[in-house]
Amino acid sequence: MSLQVILVDDDDMVMYLHKMLARLSGLAANPVCFGDGKSTLAYLTAHHQADSQYLVLLDINMPEMNGWDFLQAVQHTRFADALLVIMVTSSIDEADREKAREFRQVVTFLEKPLNVETCRQILHLPELKARMENNTNFQSPSL
Amino acid sequence: MEKGIKILLLEQDPDDIELLEVHLKQGGWQFHTHLVQTRGEFESALASLRPDIILATYSLPSFSAPEAFRLCQQIAPEIPFIVVSESIGEEKAVELIRMGVTDYIPRNNIAQVVPSIRRALHEAVSRRQKRITKIKLKRSEEQLRKIMDLSLDVICTLDQESRFITLGAASKSVWGYAPEELIGTRSLDLVHPEDREKTRQAMADLLQGTDLTDFENRHIRADGRAVPLIWSAHWEAGEGLCYCIARDATPIKQAAEKVLRSEKRFRSLLQHSNDGLTLLDAGGQVIERSPTALKILGLREEETWGRFRTDLVHPEDLGLVLRTCTRVRKKPLASCTIEYRMRAKDTGYKWIETTLHNLLEEPAVGAIVLNFRDITRKKLDEIALRENEVRLRQAQAIGHFGFWEMNLPDKQQTWTPELYQIYQSSPEETPASFENFKSLIHPDDLPGVLKRFEEAETSLENGFVSFRLQTERGGLRHVVSEWQFEKDEQGRPLRVIGILQDVTARRLDQIALLQSEARLKEAQAIGHIGSWELNVTEGTVFWSEELFRILGANPAVVQPSIEAFTTYIHPEDLAFFQSTMQQILHEPKNEDYFSIRIVRPDGETRYINTSSQVELDSQGRLARYFGTLQDVTEVKLAEMALEQSEQKYRNLFNFSPTPMWVYDAQTLAFLDVNQAAIRHYGYSKEEFASMTLRDIRPKSEIPKMEQVAFSLKGATDTFHGTFQHLTKAGELIEVDIQSSSLLIEGRKARLIIANDISERVRYLQAIQTQNARLKEIAWTQSHVVRAPLARMMGFIDLLRQVPPEQSQESNILGFIQASARELDAIIRDIVKKTEQIKDHPNQEAQSEK
Numbered sequence: 001m002s003l004q005v006i007l008v009d010d011d012d013m014v015m016y017l018h019k020m021l022a023r024l025s026g027l028a029a030n031p032v033c034f035g036d037g038k039s040t041l042a043y044l045t046a047h048h049q050a051d052s053q054y055l056v057l058l059d060i061n062m063p064e065m066n067g068w069d070f071l072q073a074v075q076h077t078r079f080a081d082a083l084l085v086i087m088v089t090s091s092i093d094e095a096d097r098e099k100a101r102e103f104r105q106v107v108t109f110l111e112k113p114l115n116v117e118t119c120r121q122i123l124h125l126p127e128l129k130a131r132m133e134n135n136t137n138f139q140s141p142s143l
Numbered sequence: 144m145e146k147g148i149k150i151l152l153l154e155q156d157p158d159d160i161e162l163l164e165v166h167l168k169q170g171g172w173q174f175h176t177h178l179v180q181t182r183g184e185f186e187s188a189l190a191s192l193r194p195d196i197i198l199a200t201y202s203l204p205s206f207s208a209p210e211a212f213r214l215c216q217q218i219a220p221e222i223p224f225i226v227v228s229e230s231i232g233e234e235k236a237v238e239l240i241r242m243g244v245t246d247y248i249p250r251n252n253i254a255q256v257v258p259s260i261r262r263a264l265h266e267a268v269s270r271r272q273k274r275i276t277k278i279k280l281k282r283s284e285e286q287l288r289k290i291m292d293l294s295l296d297v298i299c300t301l302d303q304e305s306r307f308i309t310l311g312a313a314s315k316s317v318w319g320y321a322p323e324e325l326i327g328t329r330s331l332d333l334v335h336p337e338d339r340e341k342t343r344q345a346m347a348d349l350l351q352g353t354d355l356t357d358f359e360n361r362h363i364r365a366d367g368r369a370v371p372l373i374w375s376a377h378w379e380a381g382e383g384l385c386y387c388i389a390r391d392a393t394p395i396k397q398a399a400e401k402v403l404r405s406e407k408r409f410r411s412l413l414q415h416s417n418d419g420l421t422l423l424d425a426g427g428q429v430i431e432r433s434p435t436a437l438k439i440l441g442l443r444e445e446e447t448w449g450r451f452r453t454d455l456v457h458p459e460d461l462g463l464v465l466r467t468c469t470r471v472r473k474k475p476l477a478s479c480t481i482e483y484r485m486r487a488k489d490t491g492y493k494w495i496e497t498t499l500h501n502l503l504e505e506p507a508v509g510a511i512v513l514n515f516r517d518i519t520r521k522k523l524d525e526i527a528l529r530e531n532e533v534r535l536r537q538a539q540a541i542g543h544f545g546f547w548e549m550n551l552p553d554k555q556q557t558w559t560p561e562l563y564q565i566y567q568s569s570p571e572e573t574p575a576s577f578e579n580f581k582s583l584i585h586p587d588d589l590p591g592v593l594k595r596f597e598e599a600e601t602s603l604e605n606g607f608v609s610f611r612l613q614t615e616r617g618g619l620r621h622v623v624s625e626w627q628f629e630k631d632e633q634g635r636p637l638r639v640i641g642i643l644q645d646v647t648a649r650r651l652d653q654i655a656l657l658q659s660e661a662r663l664k665e666a667q668a669i670g671h672i673g674s675w676e677l678n679v680t681e682g683t684v685f686w687s688e689e690l691f692r693i694l695g696a697n698p699a700v701v702q703p704s705i706e707a708f709t710t711y712i713h714p715e716d717l718a719f720f721q722s723t724m725q726q727i728l729h730e731p732k733n734e735d736y737f738s739i740r741i742v743r744p745d746g747e748t749r750y751i752n753t754s755s756q757v758e759l760d761s762q763g764r765l766a767r768y769f770g771t772l773q774d775v776t777e778v779k780l781a782e783m784a785l786e787q788s789e790q791k792y793r794n795l796f797n798f799s800p801t802p803m804w805v806y807d808a809q810t811l812a813f814l815d816v817n818q819a820a821i822r823h824y825g826y827s828k829e830e831f832a833s834m835t836l837r838d839i840r841p842k843s844e845i846p847k848m849e850q851v852a853f854s855l856k857g858a859t860d861t862f863h864g865t866f867q868h869l870t871k872a873g874e875l876i877e878v879d880i881q882s883s884s885l886l887i888e889g890r891k892a893r894l895i896i897a898n899d900i901s902e903r904v905r906y907l908q909a910i911q912t913q914n915a916r917l918k919e920i921a922w923t924q925s926h927v928v929r930a931p932l933a934r935m936m937g938f939i940d941l942l943r944q945v946p947p948e949q950s951q952e953s954n955i956l957g958f959i960q961a962s963a964r965e966l967d968a969i970i971r972d973i974v975k976k977t978e979q980i981k982d983h984p985n986q987e988a989q990s991e992k
Contacts, residue, residue, distance in 0.1 A: 011930065013958045017937045020953070024944055061926065090929040093922075112930070113937025116944050 003131060004052065005031040008040050008070070009059040009088070018057065018088075018114060025119030036062045037070030048079040053131055055122075056085045057110075060096065071103045084127055086110055147173030148264070151188050151222075153199035153211055155180055162253060163198065163227065170257035182206045182214070189218045195267070196260055201228035201235070212244050221270060223263035227256055297372075297389040305330040305346060308384060317372075317391045319365030330387075335361035335369050349378045349385060359392065371396050419515030425472065425503055427451055430510050439495065439517045441487045451513075457484035457492055471499040472511060482518060494522035547624075547641045549577070556580070565645045567616040585611035585619065603628050603636050609646070621647040676769035677705065680760065693751070693774045695743030713740035713748060731757040731765045738775075750779035801896055804831070808884070808891040811836040811852055823899060825871030841869050855893065860884060868897070876901040924973050931962040931969070938962070 005028035007018050015033050022028045034040040037058075044054070060067035067087065074080055085105040089096065090112045100106040107127045110118055122128065150167070154160050160178065167174055177192055179185045180203055188194070197215060199208045208226045215224055223245040230249050231239075239247050245266075246259045291298045291311035297318070298311040306329050310322035318325070318333065325333075334342045338360035345358050355376040361369040371392040378385045419436030423429055429449050437444065442452070456464050460483035471477045478500040484492040496518045502508040546559040558566075558575040566573060566583055573579045584592055588610035595608040607625035614620060626641040673690025677683075686696075686703040694701075694711050701707055705724065712720045716739040723737060736754045743749060755770030796803055802820035806813050813831045821828055824839055836852065837845050844867050855862055862882040867875055879898040884891065938959045942950055950956070 011934070013934050013962065014937070016953075016958070017934065017941060020941055020945070021937075024941075090933045091926050112933035113940065115937065115940045 003128075004028075004054050006040060006043075006054055006056045007031050007033045008035075008037065008056060008062070008067070009033075010035050010062040011059075014059070014112070021114055021116055021119045025116045025123075027119045027122055037065030037067065037073070039064075041065065041070060041073055044074075044079050044083075045077070048077075048082065052079070052082055054079070054083050055128065056083060057088050057114075058085050060087060060089045068099065071105065074105065075103075080105070084131065086122065088112060088114065147175055148196060148260075149192060149194045150174050150176045151185070151192060151194035151197045152176045152178045153180070153185060153197065153203065153206070153208070154178065154227075155200065155203050159200065159227075159250065162250075163256065166253055166256050167260075170260065180204075180206070182210065185211055186214060186218070189215060189222075193219070194222060196263060197222055197224045198227050198256070198260075199224065201226055201231045208239065208244070209242060212239075212242060216243070221267060221274075223260075223267050225256070225259055225263060227253065294388075295391075297387075297391075299330075299387050299389070301330055301385040301387060303350065303383060303385075305385075317364075317370060317389070318362055333362040335363055337361075345374075349376055352378065352380070354378075355387075362389075419513075421451070421513040421515065422508070422510035423451060423513065424510060427468070436513075436515050439493075439515045440485065441493070452485075455486045457486070460484050467499060471501045472503075475501055475504045477501045482522070493517055494519040547575070547580075547643060549639045549641070551636045551638055562643055565620065565622065565643060566612070567614040583612050583614060585613045587611070599626065599628075599639075603630070603634075619647075620645050671774035673772045673774075674770070675703070675708075675772060676767060678767050679764075680766045690772055693749065693772065694741060695745060695747070711741040711743070713742050716740050727755070727757070727768065728765060731759060731768070748776075749774055750776045799896075801898055803894065803896050805885070805887065805892050805894050806836055808852070808855070808893050811849075814887060814892055820897070823870070823897075824868070830871075839868050839870070841867055841875060844868075852893075855882065855884065865900070877904045920976065924969075928966065928969055928973070931965040935959050935962040935966070 005022060007015060007022070009015050009018065012035075015035070019031060019033060022031045032043065034043065040056070058067045058070065065073070071085065074083060083105045084107050085103070086107055087096070087100060087109045088111075089109065092109050092111050097109060100109065107125055110122075152160065152163070154163070160176075164176065167176075177188055177194065179188050182205065185206065197211070199211050201208045208228065212224050212226075215222060225246045225248060226239055226244055227248045228250060230251070231247075236247050236249075245263045248255045248259055291309065292313075294311050294313055295316075296311075297313045299314070300308045300310075302308055306327055307322075307325045310325055312322060314325055315321050331339065331342060331346070342360050345355055345360075349355050355374055358374040358376070359371065360374070361371050364370050372389045373392045373395070374387060374389050376385055376387040419439040420431075420433040421429055421436050422431040427450055429447060429451070432447060437447070440447075440452070440455075446452075451468070453461060453464060453468075463481055464483050467479050467481050471479050478498065480496065480498040482494060482496050485495050487493045494517070496516045498514040500512045500514070502510060502512050547562055548557045549555065554577050556575040556577060558570070563569055563573075573583075581589065581593075592608055592610045595606065599606050605625075605627045607623055609621065609623040612620040612622055622643055623646050624641050624643040626639050628639055629637045631637055671689070671693065673693045674687040675690055676685040678685075684703040684705065686698075688698065691698045691701070694708075696707075696711070709717070709720065719737075720739055736752065738750065738752050741749050741751055752773045752775050753770055754773075755768060757765055758767035758769070760766040796815075797817050799817055800819055802817065802823045804813055804816040804820050812835050816826075816828060816831045821831070824831075826834065826839075836848060840848055848866060851862060851864065861884075862880065864880055866878050866880055868878045869875055877900045879900045881896040881898075882893050884893050886892065938955050942955055945953070945955075
């Protein structure tokens with residue numbers, strides 16, 4: 001079993017920034033990155049293993065398949081329970097929070113910009129910790 | 144037990160006695176024992192001691208327990224009797240018990256004596272109580288029996304089958320059967336065959352638990368007569384008994400019939416009498432009115448208004464009628480007969496003679512009784528008779544004039560026979576002389592007459608004087624005397640020739656005329672009615688006093704004439720008046736009515752109604768034109784005010800810019816619509832007239848409208864709400880409806896004020912759309928704006944985290960610059976877009992439409 005970090009954002013600069021932050025904070029040395037929901041979904045469908053776990057940092061506004069559509073599509077897949085999702089948005093709307101409650105995978109909301117500190121805090125989220133305790137193969141990130 | 148128990152002991156053996164007493168003491172109660180050994184002692188002790196209990200040994204030398212018990216049974220059977228004895232053998236013991244002794248206790252079982260006594264005493268007490276109860280019961284039964292037998296009503300109990308169980312003695316007098324003859328027989332069999340079914344039904348109801356009260360039926364007596372009965376009954380289900388009381392209703396029935404008969408008689412009197420009869424209560428309300436009364440009064444039942452129609456009484460007689468009514472009402476048994484006139488339907492007035500009789504305190508009547516009789520015929524005859532008399536007197540008077548002559552120097556007089564006739568005298572009795580003439584003049588008139596004569600003597604002018612004669616036989620006579628002087632060439636008077644005429648009859652007529660004129664005047668003044676007459680033949684015009692008053696004309700100055708009248712006509716009505724006059728004078732016609740305005744000298748305008756009639760001569764030309772003229776200014780002004788106010792409301796309705804209509808609350812049909820409604824909905828007034836409220840609504844709104852329209856029942860119900868209406872052009876409009884109720888010609892209708900709020904609604908919608916759009920822009924922009932900003936912040940933060948060489952290598956600064964440019968472009972774009980949304984929201988809504 002392994003917890004794989006996936007970054008989803010259509011903005012290349014943001015993607016670059018987040019990748020750097022993931023590395024710097026120790027969240028993930030090599031996160032998988034996608035520019036929209038559709039390719040993320042395709043990736044998961046193709047690569048999901050029975051014991052895989054994923055942490056997805058999901059942007060909302062994206063072309064092709066936005067964050068909400070992605071969450072909707074994920075619900076009835078075999079990897080639905082393998083996902084933990086953190087919504088990353090440039091401006092947090094109360095309506096978005098409301099909407100997010102419909103999806104059990106969503107752990108929290110983070111407002112852009114992320115920084116090293118917020119990324120470190122992700123590692124301490126209780127939901128994530130629970131998964132990590134069950135996950136013997138999870139490699140503790142090294143700083 | 145306080146006093147202790149009195150024990151009568153029939154015993155001989157001292158050991159036994161002692162033994163017994165020991166046991167009794169152990170029983171724990173106080174007691175006295177009285178020891179006897181012989182029959183005599185026992186007997187007297189029973190009588191004098193009245194023991195509570197007897198204890199006896201079986202056998203004594205001269206006496207035995209069975210004997211003692213028998214004796215006890217005769218004298219005091221209620222005392223418990225216990226045999227305490229040596230063994231007596233089973234046979235004897237059984238015998239004792241069979242005889243009825245309270246108990247038998249063998250001596251070897253002596254310990255039993257205490258409980259036995261206790262039991263026996265207890266039983267004795269309850270026996271005594273039972274006896275007392277029984278006696279009481281017996282006594283009350285006896286009382287009941289007495290009541291049953293002494294009652295004049297039949298008191299009985301019946302079982303479920305209506306069989307007599309008990310029966311009071313009254314059955315003998317009421318039905319002719321003694322109680323013992325009836326007990327066990329069915330009561331129903333006595334019932335009159337015609338009443339049997341209803342009695343059976345009543346019995347069935349009774350068994351269901353409905354108490355019977357005042358149930359009436361008839362029973363057949365022993366002698367075959369039917370006797371009416373009034374029953375009260377109660378079914379006691381627990382006892383299976385029906386308690387009944389039957390009263391002989393014969394006397395009640397007879398009394399009721401008597402009342403009915405007398406009332407019938409009275410009613411038939413009322414119905415068939417030639418006199419009309421009305422009964423009034425103390426308040427003047429009609430209690431009863433006979434058909435004849437209605438016939439005499441010429442009224443239909445519904446026109447009587449349930450009271451004495453004093454409003455129909457001739458105004459002159461009203462005082463008399465009211466006074467009499469009041470007087471009679473105040474005084475019990477007073478009676479008074481009056482004659483008065485009452486307005487009849489179309490025959491003018493009827494003369495009615497009414498006798499009022501106050502029988503308010505007469506219990507059988509309790510009313511003021513009015514007897515009516517139509518005496519019009521009699522009255523007309525009387526009047527005709529009186530007129531004839533007057534005419535006769537006039538005819539006589541016509542011939543009644545005489546001549547007199549007087550030589551002036553010597554005042555010698557000559558009287559003609561006709562003059563003597565007027566004087567009711569003869570030349571022998573009253574020689575012709577001035578002195579005798581004077582003596583005939585009424586003393587009141589004498590000074591006046593003498594004065595006239597003296598004046599005439601001085602002035603020597605012809606003249607006349609009227610005065611009264613006081614004749615011995617003819618009584619008071621009104622006379623007129625006219626004289627002429629005969630003069631010589633020098634103008635000196637020679638003699639006076641006179642004529643004297645009896646004008647008594649004429650005078651009386653004149654007085655009557657004056658009186659009637661006065662009355663007419665009064666009537667005219669009251670009704671503001673003036674009268675006028677144009678006598679074409681004689682060329683005279685007459686105006687009544689009231690006419691002058693109406694015109695504001697001074698009778699002393701204004702000479703009545705058509706021309707004079709014309710000067711009073713309101714300038715606007717003048718042309719009309721003149722053409723009307725022309726028409727009447729050339730083509731006379733009857734009953735012409737018209738209304739004109741006049742202007743009084745003081746400038747006040749009055750409204751006048753005239754009605755006129757014409758009288759033609761033998762050639763068919765106008766001879767007389769006469770009529771009345773009524774000042775109706777007050778009425779007219781009131782009418783005009785009403786009209787104006789109506790017009791005002793009509794204008795408010797018609798010219799209101801808001802659509803308004805009135806519809807029939809039942810049929811929902813349009814009754815009236817205003818101009819605004821016609822404009823707004825596109826239907827013409829005629830089209831509206833054949834439409835209902837449903838026709839200006841889309842189908843989907845009809846149920847809602849009907850629900851509202853039909854739920855508004857009360858006159859005070861108002862309604863305010865919003866509906867969708869459909870115009871003729873098919874445009875759906877939002878309408879704010881206010882409705883209130885009104886009555887139009889007795890029909891319930893509702894007034895609707897319909898405010899088209901479509902525009903307002905559209906306006907609101909446009910604003911809402913605009914707001915939504917603005918919100919959306921704000922949201923999007925904030926996201927779009929924030930995206931590059933967030934990026935910049937993220938990179939700047941990253942710069943601090945990574946070593947400088949790495950930042951150079953990774954082009955972080957380049958990213959920051961790119962983000963800053965992006966942000967700049969976005970802000971410019973926002974400014975441009977906001978400038979575009981300066982349009983008026985309504986314009987936007989319009990353009991969207």
